[in-house]
Amino acid sequence: MTAELVRGQNHTLPQTRLEIRVSAGTPVVAGATLGDERGTVRGVEWIAHPGSPQLPGLEVSQQAAADHRLAVDLEALPVGAHRVTVLLALPVGAGGPARFGAVPAPFVAVTGLDGAEIATFTLTGLDAESAVSALELYRRQDAWKVRAVGQGYAGGLAEMLADQGVAEATGLAGSIQEAVTRGLARSVAPPPRTQGGDRVRHAAGSADHRPPTPPPAPGPPEPLTDPATAPQPHTAPGPAAAGPAADGPINYAHPRRQHAAPPSPPPTAPPAQPGQAAQPVAGDATGWSMDERLYNQIWGMFEDLARAVAAYRSAVDFAESRMDQELDRALSDPRNRIGGAGDRAREAARAKRDELTSRAREALDRDLAQLAAEAAVVEPALPAAYAGWGNPVWHAHRVPMEIPMALRIGDLHLPERTDLRVPLLVRLPLERGIWVDSGRTASEAAALMDTDRLRGLAMETAVAHAARLLAVYPPGEFSVHVIDPAGAAAGPLAPLVDAGVLAGPPAAGAGGVASVLAHLTRRVDLVQMAVRAGAADSLPPDLDTGEQLLVVNDFPHGFDDRAVTQLRYLADEGPAVGVHLLMVADREEASAYGPVLDPLWRSLLRITPVADSHLADPWVGHAWTYEPLAVPPGSRVLEQVLAAVAAARRAAGR
Amino acid sequence: MTVNMTKGQAISLQKSDGGTLTAVRMGLGWQAAPRRGLFGSRTREVDLDASAVLFADKQPVDVVFFRHLVSDDGSVKHTGDNLVGGAGSGGDDEAILVDLQRIPVHIDQIVFTVNSFTGQTFQEVQNAFCRIVDETNGQELARYTLDGGGQYTAQIMAKVHRAGSGWQMTALGNPANGRTFQDLMPSILPHL
Numbered sequence: 001m002t003a004e005l006v007r008g009q010n011h012t013l014p015q016t017r018l019e020i021r022v023s024a025g026t027p028v029v030a031g032a033t034l035g036d037e038r039g040t041v042r043g044v045e046w047i048a049h050p051g052s053p054q055l056p057g058l059e060v061s062q063q064a065a066a067d068h069r070l071a072v073d074l075e076a077l078p079v080g081a082h083r084v085t086v087l088l089a090l091p092v093g094a095g096g097p098a099r100f101g102a103v104p105a106p107f108v109a110v111t112g113l114d115g116a117e118i119a120t121f122t123l124t125g126l127d128a129e130s131a132v133s134a135l136e137l138y139r140r141q142d143a144w145k146v147r148a149v150g151q152g153y154a155g156g157l158a159e160m161l162a163d164q165g166v167a168e169a170t171g172l173a174g175s176i177q178e179a180v181t182r183g184l185a186r187s188v189a190p191p192p193r194t195q196g197g198d199r200v201r202h203a204a205g206s207a208d209h210r211p212p213t214p215p216p217a218p219g220p221p222e223p224l225t226d227p228a229t230a231p232q233p234h235t236a237p238g239p240a241a242a243g244p245a246a247d248g249p250i251n252y253a254h255p256r257r258q259h260a261a262p263p264s265p266p267p268t269a270p271p272a273q274p275g276q277a278a279q280p281v282a283g284d285a286t287g288w289s290m291d292e293r294l295y296n297q298i299w300g301m302f303e304d305l306a307r308a309v310a311a312y313r314s315a316v317d318f319a320e321s322r323m324d325q326e327l328d329r330a331l332s333d334p335r336n337r338i339g340g341a342g343d344r345a346r347e348a349a350r351a352k353r354d355e356l357t358s359r360a361r362e363a364l365d366r367d368l369a370q371l372a373a374e375a376a377v378v379e380p381a382l383p384a385a386y387a388g389w390g391n392p393v394w395h396a397h398r399v400p401m402e403i404p405m406a407l408r409i410g411d412l413h414l415p416e417r418t419d420l421r422v423p424l425l426v427r428l429p430l431e432r433g434i435w436v437d438s439g440r441t442a443s444e445a446a447a448l449m450d451t452d453r454l455r456g457l458a459m460e461t462a463v464a465h466a467a468r469l470l471a472v473y474p475p476g477e478f479s480v481h482v483i484d485p486a487g488a489a490a491g492p493l494a495p496l497v498d499a500g501v502l503a504g505p506p507a508a509g510a511g512g513v514a515s516v517l518a519h520l521t522r523r524v525d526l527v528q529m530a531v532r533a534g535a536a537d538s539l540p541p542d543l544d545t546g547e548q549l550l551v552v553n554d555f556p557h558g559f560d561d562r563a564v565t566q567l568r569y570l571a572d573e574g575p576a577v578g579v580h581l582l583m584v585a586d587r588e589e590a591s592a593y594g595p596v597l598d599p600l601w602r603s604l605l606r607i608t609p610v611a612d613s614h615l616a617d618p619w620v621g622h623a624w625t626y627e628p629l630a631v632p633p634g635s636r637v638l639e640q641v642l643a644a645v646a647a648a649r650r651a652a653g654r
Numbered sequence: 655m656t657v658n659m660t661k662g663q664a665i666s667l668q669k670s671d672g673g674t675l676t677a678v679r680m681g682l683g684w685q686a687a688p689r690r691g692l693f694g695s696r697t698r699e700v701d702l703d704a705s706a707v708l709f710a711d712k713q714p715v716d717v718v719f720f721r722h723l724v725s726d727d728g729s730v731k732h733t734g735d736n737l738v739g740g741a742g743s744g745g746d747d748e749a750i751l752v753d754l755q756r757i758p759v760h761i762d763q764i765v766f767t768v769n770s771f772t773g774q775t776f777q778e779v780q781n782a783f784c785r786i787v788d789e790t791n792g793q794e795l796a797r798y799t800l801d802g803g804g805q806y807t808a809q810i811m812a813k814v815h816r817a818g819s820g821w822q823m824t825a826l827g828n829p830a831n832g833r834t835f836q837d838l839m840p841s842i843l844p845h846l
Contacts, residue, residue: 008791307728311758314727318710318760359759620726 002109002117005148011119013137013144016074018118019111020086020135025104026097027064028088032072033164035059035083037139039163044172046081051179064091064180074137075146083138085149085164089157091180100126100152105492108134121148129158133164196576271523280374282381291405295425297378297466301371302412302422303619304548308367309416310620315360323353368417374422382408385472386423389464389631389638397471397641399648403428404472407464410607412615412624417491424615424626426605428472429547433571433581435604436462439588445610449479455554457609458584459492461628462551464638465582468629469549470501471641475652477546480514482506485558489584499642501649503548513558517566520550520579524570527577547578555585556593564593571603666718675821677789678748678814680704680766684782684800685742699738700779701771702800704748705835706730710760712846718750718837729756730764742781751789752814754821765842766811767835768800775807776800776829784811786823797827808832810842 003011022030031049033041041047047056050062057076061068072084088106090097097103100123109120123134129152136147153159157173165174268392285300287293326349336342379387384397385404388411411421440446440456446454466480482493484506496502507516526543530536539545556564571581583604590597606614613625631638682704689840690696705719716725720735729752736747739770752764776782782800787793796812806829814823830841 304728305726307726311729311756314715315710315758315760318713318715322711356760363759525684619724619728 003119005119005121005146007121007125007148007150010145010147013074013110013118015112016144017113018072018074018137019113019115020068020070020072021109021111022068022070022086022088022104022106023108024066024088025469027066027091028068028106029064029091030060030068030070031087031089031176032058032060032070033085033087033161033166034077034081035085036080037081037082039164041161041166042080044166044168046078047161047166047172049172049176049179051175062179066559069142072137074139083136085133086135086137087131087157087160088134089160089176092130092156092177094237099128099130099154100132101128103173105130106134110135110137119146119148121150123150125150125153126152128154130154131160133160184240196533202592228578280370280377282378291383291385294378294382295405297374298386298423301378302375302617304367305371305414305420305422306617306622307621308364309373309622312360312364312416316357316424317532319353319356321359322356323349326352364416368420372417372420375422382423385428385468386425388423389630389635393492394637394641397644399475399645400472401474401478403474404618407472408629409434409468409630411627413627414622414624418625421627427580429575430580431575433575433583433604434462434465435581435583435585435601435606437587437606437608438584439561439586445612446608449610454609455488455584455586456492459553461491461607461609462553462582462584463492463496464629466496466549466551467638467642467645470645473547475645475648479503479544479546480548480549480551481520482551482553483513483516483558484508484553485510485513486554489553495638495642499639499646501642501645503544508558508565510558511562513563516550517563517570520548520570520574521566522580523548524573524577531577545578548574549580549582551582551584556590564597568597568600571600675790675814675823676754678752678754678795678823679746679787679789679809680706680752680784680798681746681787682748682768682782682784683742683744683746684739685780686739687779698770698774699772701737702751702773702779702782703735703769703771703834704732704784705767705769706732706750706752706758707765707767707835707839707842708761709763709765709846711762714732714839715761717835721754727756727758729753729758735783739779742783744783746785754814762816763813763846765813765837765845767830767842768811769832769834769838770807771833773807773833775805776809777804783796784809784827786812788806795823798825798827804829806831808841810838813845 003009005011029050031047033048033053034046034055035041044052046055048060050060050064053060053062056078059071061070070086074084086108088108090100090103092098100106105122105124105126107120107122110118112118121135123132126132132152133149133178136149138145138147151164157176158170161173162169177449210229214519228547281298283290283293283456285293285296327346329600330336330342330345330349333342333345336345380391381400382391382393383404385406386408387393388408405428408423408424408425410424412424413419423558436458437446438455440449440451440454449457470478470480480496480501481503482496484490484493485508487506487508489506493506497506504516507513523543526539527545530539544575550570552567555567559567565583570579574580581604587601607628608614609628611625611627613623615624616622616628617624657723660779671797681840682702684700684702687697687700690698703720705717705724707714708716708718708725714723716727716730718725718732720732723732723734724730731751733749733751750766754826757764766784766786768778770776779801783797784800785797786795788795798811800809808830810826810828810830812823812825812827816822826845828841828845830838832841
């Protein structure tokens with residue numbers, strides 16, 4: 001039975017006389033090194049390579065070839081050899097490919113002398129490497145085993161040999177390549193690879209016999225990553241790419257139906273170069289759709305940032321407290337009162353603090369740089385619902401056919417690095433209402449602003465949120481009602497009113513407040529009753545079953561006790577049946593109601609019209625600075641998006 | 655190569671190829687108590703708990719245990735509380751994963767402990783073991799057999815500590831008594 005190994009996996013060898021077959025589809029150099037029980041290569045006499053192909057118990061080919069057969073007799077190896085490492089390298093100077101990423105994945109098989117395969121391994125996922133340590137045969141308690149290694153080296157043979165502790169690695173690598181070049185002059189070009197005779201298998205065990213392709217390209221239609229920064233597939237696009245392949249099988253999938261199960265595999269990050277982090281890729285997370293993957297990736301970045309900063313803060317706190325203790329000790333030690341001993345002790349304590357703090361900062365900066373690189377890739381790949389107003393995706397926005405998973409309602413950052421922003425995503429349909437705090441005591445930035453300006457800004461923020469919600473729901477499935485009792489928000493509301501996307505004109509005065517609240521309360525009541533009775537079809541035909549958003553400005557202006565009670569009812573019962581609140585209010589102004597309103601405020605997600613640090617993450621509880629999404633100055637994106645919403649509604653006949 | 659250790663044995667371990675450790679897992683496994691009573695309702699379940707305490711200069715900084723499953727910095731993760739044990743077939747019922755490369759710079763030691771939350775001594779539990787595994791290659795670095803281990807309810811299992819630029823592990827295997835890691839603090843401190 002053949003064992004198909006994956007990287008790192010091992011397998012017991014039933015016999016000691018073996019053959020190792022390599023099939024690479026392109027000429028490669030094959031070699032082997034012997035190691036003792038500690039893995040050390042004792043010298044050049046323990047290396048089999050084209051320039052010196054024979055060792056006791058081991059023989060390799062003298063030239064580069066697409067196919068190799070290495071004969072191994074483990075019993076006959078030199079005394080003290082406990083390990084045989086099989087190496088592959090691309091020949092240099094022959095005009096061939098310079099990296100394994102540009103050639104089909106090499107395939108190696110360990111077989112018995114009768115040719116029966118014992119274990120096989122396909123070296124997938126190589127990229128810039130030009131040498132790779134493919135397999136390792138090693139002795140474990142008098143039994144020999146094989147392990148799939150697949151460790152590549154971008155620095156080629158020299159780096160690989162140096163990694164194994166060979167002293168003159170560079171010189172030896174040079175002489176090997178030279179021997180190969182001499183041999184290559186004699187060799188014949190490899191035959192073109194045919195699909196049927198393909199010896200390359202995919203480690204994931206795909207059953208079909210596709211030509212060796214890179215991992216399939218990401219599923220969704222729009223290009224997800226900036227071509228300049230995104231890793232490109234090496235050869236032909238994968239099967240997920242739309243459009244007929246010239247020579248491939250016919251694709252029966254509907255070209256636009258991308259979300260059908262099973263999901264296309266997520267874009268995989270290319271393997272990390274030794275010693276550095278992997279290149280980030282947008283959508284590098286689990287999920288059934290690209291939406292979900294990006295959502296999970298953003299939450300993953302959020303958590304990573306929280307934890308990286310927690311590590312840093314913990315280290316700095318520790319450094320400070322240790323220095324304080326040491327300073328106290330230095331102060332209380334009577335010997336330190338004479339001479340410069342006290343100063344020296346204080347100096348040493350400070351130096352220790354600085355050393356630890358700087359190491360912590362170094363680690364943090366490394367993590368932050370990695371997250372920033374990820375953010376730089378993810379941010380341009382975001383769909384409209386996750387993107388800021390500055391993202392070009394909003395300019396080409398078309399009202400979708402289904403609601404997205406989540407909506408971005410702002411950005412979060414920490415003081416350690418203020419330019420690293422994490423999108424704050426809330427799930428759709430909204431699980432709780434939103435409260436835009438227009439109070440001047442709400443935050444530092446708000447305290448510096450005059451009241452009217454802040455109120456205007458709060459209402460503009462609310463309008464922008466309402467516009468986002470309208471734009472990401474399918475036409476007619478989301479209506480917005482506005483209560484503006486004093487008519488104070490006519491300016492900020494103009495984009496919504498002008499585009500004609502509101503359910504009705506902004507309600508003014510006590511009468512307007514009462515009628516809007518009564519309308520929505522009736523809807524909540526009816527839908528609730530229908531849901532409880534399991535009789536959704538008995539709802540009156542004039543009832544709008546789409547989601548409803550109630551924007552309330554200037555609360556509690558124009559509200560009487562009855563209206564306040566209704567509002568609280570909507571806040572409590574509404575979200576479950578699709579009625580949501582977006583309040584613009586200053587808590588101070590409603591203080592006359594006393595603690596009656598406390599549950600209302602608590603039930604809403606509080607955000608601010610200006611930057612404010614009041615949101616805590618769920619893992620460590622840092623205070624994050626929230627910033628609302630700003631429309632770029634001079635941009636008409638909000639109006640364009642609302643016009644698109646209005647057009648889509650007309651087209652849908654609603 | 656697994657080192658089977660007896661109580662109190664302390665050895666320093668490195669990876670067999672001389673490199674330092676980058677990720678380790680502490681695994682804890684035990685067999686569920688036999689059913690008693692007509693409906694098994696009188697069974698007294700055995701609940702062993704694995705914990706990891708992170709120290710900076712002999713001061714506890716963070717603890718990963720069943721009430722706090724991930725250290726604040728994210729480097730140490732507990733896979734979740736198991737209250738009853740498993741089939742006793744040798745698999746880990748609780749595990750703590752440590753990514754040594756992501757440990758904050760001031761943390762210099764991590765101590766792994768095992769407690770019997772329900773109070774049975776190691777003499778009363780069956781097929782109980784704890785082990786330290788090199789997570790990068792699945793190699794077992796150290797293993798203790800806990801059952802038949804005498805009138806103790808806890809064990810200070812091992813510590814992983816900084817050595818040069820990398821990490822080393824020292825198996826401690828020190829028996830102690832306690833219900834959670836807090837009770838063990840006095841027994842841990844001498845090993846730092």
